[in-house]
Amino acid sequence: MRSSIREVDQGLMDPVKECRRNDYLLSSKKIGSGAFSKVYLGYATHEKLLQNYKLASDLRSKGHAMVAVKIISIAEAPPEYSRKFLPREIYSLNVTYKHVNVIQLYESFQTESRAYLVLELASRGDLLEYINVMSDRRESYGLEEGDARRLFRQIVSAVAHCHSHGIVHRDLKCENILLDEQGFVKLTDFGFASQCTPRHAMLKTFCGSAAYTAPEILMRKKYNGEQADLWSLGVILYAMVTGKLPFKERQPCKMLRMIKRGLTFRCAVSQECQELIQCLLQWKPSARLDLQHVASHCWMLPSSTITFQKTLNSAGNQSEQRKAQEREAKRGRARILLVKHSKRWDSS
């Protein structure tokens, strides 16, 4: 045990020194890790706050000096990651500064062996964890629709902000939506983001996380990044209100077959919400509801202005589902429903 603690400390010694040289204090508290990165809790020093206006003004409003330090090992990451995706992530975060629902990049610096991104801290975990925790707590699948609406509005606002600045995210998924101390959504992980100028330029890199990826990308066609993001938003909303993913297969061809078979709702979701999800999960990219219409869709309006009718494909099915959920919950087996999905890409 002692030796493993020493190993961890040893491994962090250089990052601690490198951060200190840049006026940050790196703690040993790891708050997350990705395929090629580790994220630690850090603190901005007094000197840093005096130098960096962006950071100081944001932290002053939050009333603390904590930041998230994302450390990328250049030696471990594939060369393409450091050459292509990391610069894109930094560029996208700089372009999308500053929106309350997009994570803020305060600063980035690099040494020979590591790249550092100093980010706004979102300390309440990600949306996937939140859905699972709430499902367990409610002993039911997914979030309450009012809660889902509150979060989805912020997600839509963040994505609209990115699109209006010429940035498509291309890896929208529950794991990339973080929550901060006050429960605000913070869109993160712009590693696959791309600059889209002109706005409707077609892209060809296959990337994303299969369960959230639009069919045209799975088919390796040229695609419109904004329309591909709309598909992912449909998957996210489905996951929020049902606690499950709409389509889940390992192989793209099987996924495509499943998508073609169409969407089913296996638990109670309002008619309006089902309709919004259907409008986003359209096979034909140009048929997907655009963000302006998503934001003004009746389900997105405050709940007092519409009447929700909990509907299922059939009423019998609904009561069966409910009974099954209740039985499961009684047995104390309210399961973790969603699992993390790793990203993949190729540049063909």
Ligand SMILES: Nc1ncnc2c1ncn2[C@@H]1O[C@H](COP(=O)(O)OP(=O)(O)OP(=O)(O)O)[C@@H](O)[C@H]1O
């Ligand atoms: N600003 C932040 N505040 C709090 N936690 C964070 C922050 N940024 C990242 N994390 C945590 O670290 C994890 C990894 O970060 P991120 O997704 O940016 O890295 P990545 O290498 O691009 O990951 P992946 O390979 O999973 O896409 C996140 O899932 C999250 O738990």
